[in-house]
Amino acid sequence: MSKLILASASPRRSELLAQAGYVFEVCPAHIDETRRDDEDPSAYVARLALEKATSIHAQHPEAIVLGADTTVVLNGEVLNKPQSIEEAERMLRTLSGQIHQVHTGIAVVSSNAQRTHVETTDVTFATISEEELATYLVSGDSLDKAGAYGIQGYAARWIPRIEGDYFNVMGLPVAATVRLLTGL
Numbered sequence: 387m388s389k390l391i392l393a394s395a396s397p398r399r400s401e402l403l404a405q406a407g408y409v410f411e412v413c414p415a416h417i418d419e420t421r422r423d424d425e426d427p428s429a430y431v432a433r434l435a436l437e438k439a440t441s442i443h444a445q446h447p448e449a450i451v452l453g454a455d456t457t458v459v460l461n462g463e464v465l466n467k468p469q470s471i472e473e474a475e476r477m478l479r480t481l482s483g484q485i486h487q488v489h490t491g492i493a494v495v496s497s498n499a500q501r502t503h504v505e506t507t508d509v510t511f512a513t514i515s516e517e518e519l520a521t522y523l524v525s526g527d528s529l530d531k532a533g534a535y536g537i538q539g540y541a542a543r544w545i546p547r548i549e550g551d552y553f554n555v556m557g558l559p560v561a562a563t564v565r566l567l568t569g570l
Contacts, residue, residue, distance in 0.1 A: 387570060388496065393442040393453040398536075402558040403452070408567075415441045415453065419466075427464050428504045431455045431491030436502055439495040450496040450570050456557045458509075458533030460486040465533045474528035475519065481533060482514040482544075488533070488555045494566045501566045505559035507550030509537070514544055532557075 392403055395414035403410060415438035421430050439453030458465040460480060468474035486509055493502045522541065528534040535541035537548075537555040553560045 387450060387567070389446070389449045390567075391442055391446055391449045391451045393438040393451050396454075396557055398538075398556050399454055399558045402553055402556060402560055403563070406560050406564060410452075413442045413446070413451075415439075417441055419455070421464060421466075427457055427459045427487075427489050428491070428506065430464070431457055431489045432493070432502050432504050433491070435491035435493040436495070436500070439493040440500075443495040447497060450494060450567070452563065452567070453493045453495070454490060454558055454563075456488060456490040456532050456554075458486055458488055460484055467532055468529060468534045471523055471529070474534035475523055477534040478514060478519055478522070478528065481511045481535070482519075483511060485510045486533070488550075490554050490557060490559055492559065492563055492566060494570065496570050499570060503559075503562050503566055505551055505554040505562050507548055507552075507554045509545060509555060510547040512544050512546055518543065 390410040392410050392412050393415040417437045419434055434455035435453040439451045443451040465477050468477055488507045488509055491504045527539055551559045
């Protein structure tokens with residue numbers, strides 16, 4: 387395989403890709419991540435993943451570039467990374483006691499191929515107590531994650547069930563990523 391570049395600034399994605407056995411370099415892609423009017427959440431993350439990958443591939447045409455983007459969706463509302471503690475609190479109150487979807491778009495771009503995939507996982511949240519919510523918000527952990535939570539940390543206590551890929555909820559569906567990279 388040619389040199390692999392991960393077009394992401396997410397430490398979690400880097401950790402997951404390394405755990406899958408890949409050696410790669412990280413180049414954060416700086417693209418406009420604004421959702422288009424009436425853009426379907428799956429199409430949104432697929433587009434952002436591809437834009438990230440093509441942006442970095444233009445700078446490194448000899449490399450294979452992997453881009454990814456994740457969002458949380460509840461009843462059609464897209465919940466990206468909150469911009470404040472207040473927004474994180476609103477998101478978590480909205481997710482409390484509900485089932486929502488996590489969509490991750492992944493894209494691989496090389497000199498001779500372009501592949502994309504969207505992975506969707508259903509996540510069930512228990513009701514979040516006021517005490518637990520306050521503890522989590524004070525930690526600051528909610529600010530750098532779509533939907534204001536990470537499944538692998540404190541918020542795991544609220545998730546009694548998922549249907550789909552656990553690693554997708556962390557931000558990189560590992561098995562689907564390996565399938566996209568195989569043969570390049």
